[in-house]
Each structure stands twice: as structure tokens, then as C-alpha cells.
Amino acid sequence: MSGELEENELTEIDAVRSVNNNTNDDHISSERQSFVNTLDHHSDRYNISVSEGLKVLIIINNVKFEKANKNLPTNKRLSERIGSDEDVKYIKKTFTDLDWKIDVDLVLHDPSKCKIKEQIKVIQDTKVLLSCIAVFIMSHGEENDTIWADDDCYNLKEDIIEQLAAENCPSLAGKPKLVFVQACQGGHADSGTWVKNKIKDYSDATATPSNMETNSQKYEYVKIPNYADIFVFKSAYTGYLCFRNQNGSWFVSELCSIISSSTPDMDLGSIALKVTESVSIKQSSSDKKKQVPMVQSTLLRKIFLKEPTAISETAAQIVEEVDGKIIRQKSSRWKRIKKYCMGEKK
Numbered sequence: 001m002s003g004e005l006e007e008n009e010l011t012e013i014d015a016v017r018s019v020n021n022n023t024n025d026d027h028i029s030s031e032r033q034s035f036v037n038t039l040d041h042h043s044d045r046y047n048i049s050v051s052e053g054l055k056v057l058i059i060i061n062n063v064k065f066e067k068a069n070k071n072l073p074t075n076k077r078l079s080e081r082i083g084s085d086e087d088v089k090y091i092k093k094t095f096t097d098l099d100w101k102i103d104v105d106l107v108l109h110d111p112s113k114c115k116i117k118e119q120i121k122v123i124q125d126t127k128v129l130l131s132c133i134a135v136f137i138m139s140h141g142e143e144n145d146t147i148w149a150d151d152d153c154y155n156l157k158e159d160i161i162e163q164l165a166a167e168n169c170p171s172l173a174g175k176p177k178l179v180f181v182q183a184c185q186g187g188h189a190d191s192g193t194w195v196k197n198k199i200k201d202y203s204d205a206t207a208t209p210s211n212m213e214t215n216s217q218k219y220e221y222v223k224i225p226n227y228a229d230i231f232v233f234k235s236a237y238t239g240y241l242c243f244r245n246q247n248g249s250w251f252v253s254e255l256c257s258i259i260s261s262s263t264p265d266m267d268l269g270s271i272a273l274k275v276t277e278s279v280s281i282k283q284s285s286s287d288k289k290k291q292v293p294m295v296q297s298t299l300l301r302k303i304f305l306k307e308p309t310a311i312s313e314t315a316a317q318i319v320e321e322v323d324g325k326i327i328r329q330k331s332s333r334w335k336r337i338k339k340y341c342m343g344e345k346k
Helices: 030-035 066-070 084-096 113-125 156-164 250-261 268-282 313-321 323-329 331-341
Strands: 054-061 107-109 130-138 146-148 153-155 177-182 230-234 294-297
Touching (some): 054 113, 113 156, 156 177, 156 230, 177 250, 230 268
Parallel strands (some): 054 130
16 A cells, blocks of 8 residues: 555655666776866865855655556555645745755656656756755655656656766765655554653764865865765655645654754754654654654765854865855855854954
């Protein structure tokens, strides 16, 4: 049974296949030189500032499945995902406030499988400088990471994640790729288990810094894994259902709420930990079923969605180098950052 839970009704699904275009090249051909990104990350965090490029957000929101249902037996037909449009509003508001680029063309309403692939191909072929991408996928899902489009199902790993990998998407090589999936991972409902809970404060988990920063103004070619720099946050554990109602899904509403209320020094890993705790502990369906989100990450550094309060000397140099351009684009915000970096009075 396909399913994402609507509090009182089971309704949602998810997917994954794989395409490996392995290469044994140990050098960079002259014709590909122009596609090699020059990275300027700190040793412990990604640089997704304006100077590094655009932060692009893609929203894939499937609510109705009229074409798919024509080919499905009556007992397997996919229900309308009431409340998902509310999730879209939360996402757009949250990421607009964080200065992400959200064009009308990047918000796909009830797209077909072909349309989704076309949008990913646009990102693969773009010559626009990008610093980060986030893809929100909201649909019915099934086991093995199968996700439904308007007309057919596709695979999260094969059709989304692998297509954003470094070898397939040069514009994002070495850049963080964030994928958020609001869709069930199977048909099981988590009944939960009762335990005694001693109330105490738990500190946020923090990632271990990775010493990968090069000397100032000096760069060298470094081979990175094709599947590095990927962060996948799913609404449900493998094989299990997730919940949604007319006000939106537990996962997306909590994620957007916690991002919006987070402090600048909270990295995405810490935010994900809070979302997982909130969805898992605070939420229960009308029939007492539970849900736990799941993270899969190959990030090499921390990523901050808001500008960290402690800006390093390198950040100050970046602001100085592109000073005029940035101030024209983000006048008040970047003036404050420059003053902070240069030790000027606020």
C-alpha cells in the first residue's frame, strides 16, 4: 500500500535506483578545465556566501496523480496529498528569508517524471556560478526510495542524487547539495515503544572539522569523491510511513520552523538533530503512531544556513575582494558584515 499518513489515513511513498558513470581518469583534460570549480571553503565549514555564487532552491510538489492513477488498479491508486501546498508556502518563506533564489520555474507543481528530469538537466548544464543547491521533494513514496511523479514513479538515487554528483553536475562539484524528502519510505506504521524519560538537556551534536583549507590565494587540483558534499534528509525511516494533514506535514513544518528560529551559529547538522527530536517525540498521530526522520550525509564540512556570528579573517577578505558588487546586491546586510570583519563599530 502506498502511503504518507494523513493523520487518519495512510497515504505516501518514496524511491532509489543507481546510475554509475565511473571514470578512471587521473588527470583533468584540457576541455574540462573550465568546468573545474575553484573552492574557497574554510577548514570547518562550506562557504555559501554571495561571492561563491547563487543558492538555488528547487521544489518538486506532487499533489494529484491523475495520469498515474489511470494505470493503477483501484486498490493501489494514489490519493490527493492535501496539505502539501502549505508545505510549499513554509519552504518558500523560510528560504526566501535566507536569500535563496526561488524562481517560479524552480517550483514544480504536479510535474511529470520527464519534467523533473528536465529540471535536473538544467542544473547540470548551467554555466551560472552556484554556491549550493537544495531540492525539496514532496510526493507519495514507497520502499527502495521510489517516488511518484504525476504520471510515473522515479528513483531518488538514480534520478536525483546521482545526477547532482560531481561527475554529472560540474557546476556543483565540491559544493553542498541538500535534498529534503517528504515522502514515505514504505508501508509500515511505527507503533513506537514506551520508555521512561528522565528530563534533561542534550547538547547539539557537532561535526568534526576537516582540515582541508588551502593556503591563502593558493590552489591545487584535488580529486574528491563524486558522492561527497551530499546531505539527504528524509521524513521517515526506511520502510516506514510519514504523516501529513491539511496544515502540512510534520517534517516540513518542523524543519522550516526550526530553521527560522535557529541562531546563526547553528549548522545544518544541529538543525536536523532538533527536527528529528521534535518530530519523533512531540508528534503522534490520532491512533498513536510515530515517525522518525533520517539523515544520510557525506558532507565534508559544516554548513550554516544563516551567516555565522563569528566571521573569520578569510570571510573579511572575501567581502573586501568583491566589495562593490556585494554592497550593491545586499547593501545593509553586507555593510554590517564588513564592519564586523574589519573591527569597525556596528
